Amino acid sequence: MWNFPLHPPADTPLATRVDHLFYTWLGLAGVVTIAVFFLIVYFSVKYRHGSKADRAMPTGAELRRESHRIEFAWIATPLVIFLGMGFWAADLYYVHASPVANATEVYAVGKQWMWKIEHIGGQREIDELHVPAGRPIKLIMTSQDVIHSFFMPAFRIKQDVLPGRYTILWFTAEHPGDYHLFCTQYCGTDHARMIGHVVVMAPADFQKWLTGGNAQQSMAEEGAGRFRQYGCSGCHGANASVHAPKLEGLFGRRVQLSDGTSVIADERYIHDSVMLPRSQVVAGYAPIMPSFQGQIAEEDLLDIIEYIKSLRDANPGLVK
């Protein structure tokens, strides 16, 4: 029974750096707290009512000068320490928020009360995330319903997962192992059961897992099917007669909108164009696209996004 952990496993370079920050704070806070406790007890004993301790104090201007000196010291010292620690923490936060360019993308959809994961190759899993050790992984996450939060304590990272937006979480796990995955944003009745595992595998094992997985086709291929299934190709396809923006070469480019503004065509732009098409109409096109709100599941939409991404390098000349 007494064999319980006091410290969580740390399995990424960032996790180790966060631990350094934590233990530095623990040391500083410990020193201050112990000093305050010690002084309270020491003064309480020494200057208890009736004790014979010397209570002579400076008076007048001397007292004021002395007080100001002390006050300045205990305002300036914490200020310098706080700001120093704050910049250290902000620097790590910046690392946490800036995925490396060559990271492998994995998609995640939160819904009451499960995590649906899809790899680029089309492998799907629920409440489990298999990743290779030593490779940077970038999760692109969204929610089907309420706000969730993707928390991996062993990596010291979490990120809220929002409906209607894509948020990012990236990490490089170092050692094979099985780690906790928690939902940390309260999301309803079975919030506490929206948990799972992150399985870090040796790269060779991971390759084996990928090929032995349940994938029939890659996400982009799956998305091409969805693109026809939901009727997108009727307007956006190569042979469409309707005047609709072409999607080849779209992803990552700047798009002019009819209200005069422009946006970068990222995951969120494509998502909004499908769910709320009237909100961002491409300049030169009529707002005739129907909304797919409530008709298309978030994970199907991710497939379509991945399909549109795969068209990134295809004949951009077709796109205005």
Added chain:
Amino acid sequence: MSTLMLPVRGNYLDEGFSLWSWLSSVDHKRIAILYTISITMFFFVGGVAASLIRLNLVTPTGDFVSAETYNKLFTMHGVIMVWFFLIPSIPSTLGNFLVPLMIGARDMAFPRLNLASWYLYIGGGLFTVGALIAGGVDTGWTFYTPYSTMFSNTHVIAAAAGVFIVGFSSILTGINFIVTIHKMRAPGMTWFRLPLFIWSMYATAIIFVLATPVLAMTLFLLAIERFAGVGVFDPALGGDPLLFQHLFWFYSHPAVYVMILPAMGVASEIITCFARKNVFAYRSMAFAVLAIAVIGFLVWGHHMFVAGTSVYSSIVFSILSFLVAIPSAIKVFNWTATLYKGSIHFEAPMLYLLGFVGLFTVGGMTGLFLASLALDVHLHDTYFVIAHFHYIMVGGSVMAFLGAIHFWWPKITGRMYSDRWARFAAIVVFIGFNLTFFPQFVLGYLGMPRRYHEYPPEFQVLNVLSSAGASVLAVGYLLPLLYLLWSLKYGPRATANPWGATGLEWQTSSPPPVDNFASIPIVTAPPYQYEPPEGPHPNPSAGQKGEGSEGAVGARDGLS
């Protein structure tokens, strides 16, 4: 200070004995009693919810209540403790009782408004208790959208309506405090002769008036989206899911300071009195509470470091959060320095407040961990946060509230309680509190998320420790209820100034006359007049000399 004459009218408790004489009284002292009784009832309702939560968490599989019930329990615990206990606690009870007495006024500026604010409080409470009886609410006290607007099948609107209404009670109290402190100070009571408790009430009142309307608007928008399907927060309706969090924390973070600033005011009064030494750096203490109130409005984004806001806004909010910690640190250091070369007495109020300083220090230091961006990414929404804010709100605010009740109890009721029992209770609360909440820091760093009805088995030992502590804490909270009630009938009569404190409220009889002062005092000196500590000291439990005569009169007219 000024000399006193015998009160012309009897004490406020003898002014009428019928229920109606209480429910229709516009006397600030009676309204304070109405508040004290009502918030105590809400405290124990919220406490029962907390006990059931801790009972459920004894096993990792959450066997005691279902997930639905558990979610409703922590929501009710949060809603009741935040809005119906902590926010009104010190301002509405002791603030109401003491603000006119401490500044030498006969009542608040708007006595009827004062009573109206109590009725609003009760009205809001009835809505919330109604929601509880009708089946509960499961959104958490934070009401995050779109869960609360589009997904929860519980009584969200009724609960939000209760909070909406009780907000107006806060606003009215705030207006009353601000006007009273500005306009009704006795002759000679300049701003820098105000007791620090008044400064903290003033800062609190500013937050009440500026922040609470934002809560009202936010809850109104929430109700519109839930009721009429107007898209404000739900992206499926074209809304913004983060907008609610911005608005909610713009109110709720300053509201945290509403909970702690009054406690700081109490600490300054009690520590200086029992150390028999003037509070260290009075002006810094006064400016610190104002600084906390002002900077407190600019740190709400630190609740949203992992919510999906921009990196740069997070960095700004992080720096501002460190800045708001500076005035809090100043206060802790100044209280400690006040003890230096004092002549320290250890009656129960002092024990509560020394406990307050220690626990507030731990709560404040762990707040710095959470203000550190990369650490917050790990700790956000884990038990570390739960432990941190309970150290502030329970270890800080509730300890100070209990200390304040003990300190001013003789003034309010005209009776002394058993100091021995009270000191015992203070120690039980301190031990129970630490046993309950310290293990939660460890749980949080291990990664246990908050609002979990069940949890991985490796977290069990720490959860059992925490639940065991909660039972000790419950005893600590029930004890004062018993011996304080007992003292109402059997306690010895209190003199006007049993602690030998300075301050105008101690110059009138215990309990005070209806009009507070026989004649309005004229103030000629700063609030703290503790004699140079080298000199001999009166024994405080024997009562202060000098005012003994009208103390005796007050006692004769006391509770019968």
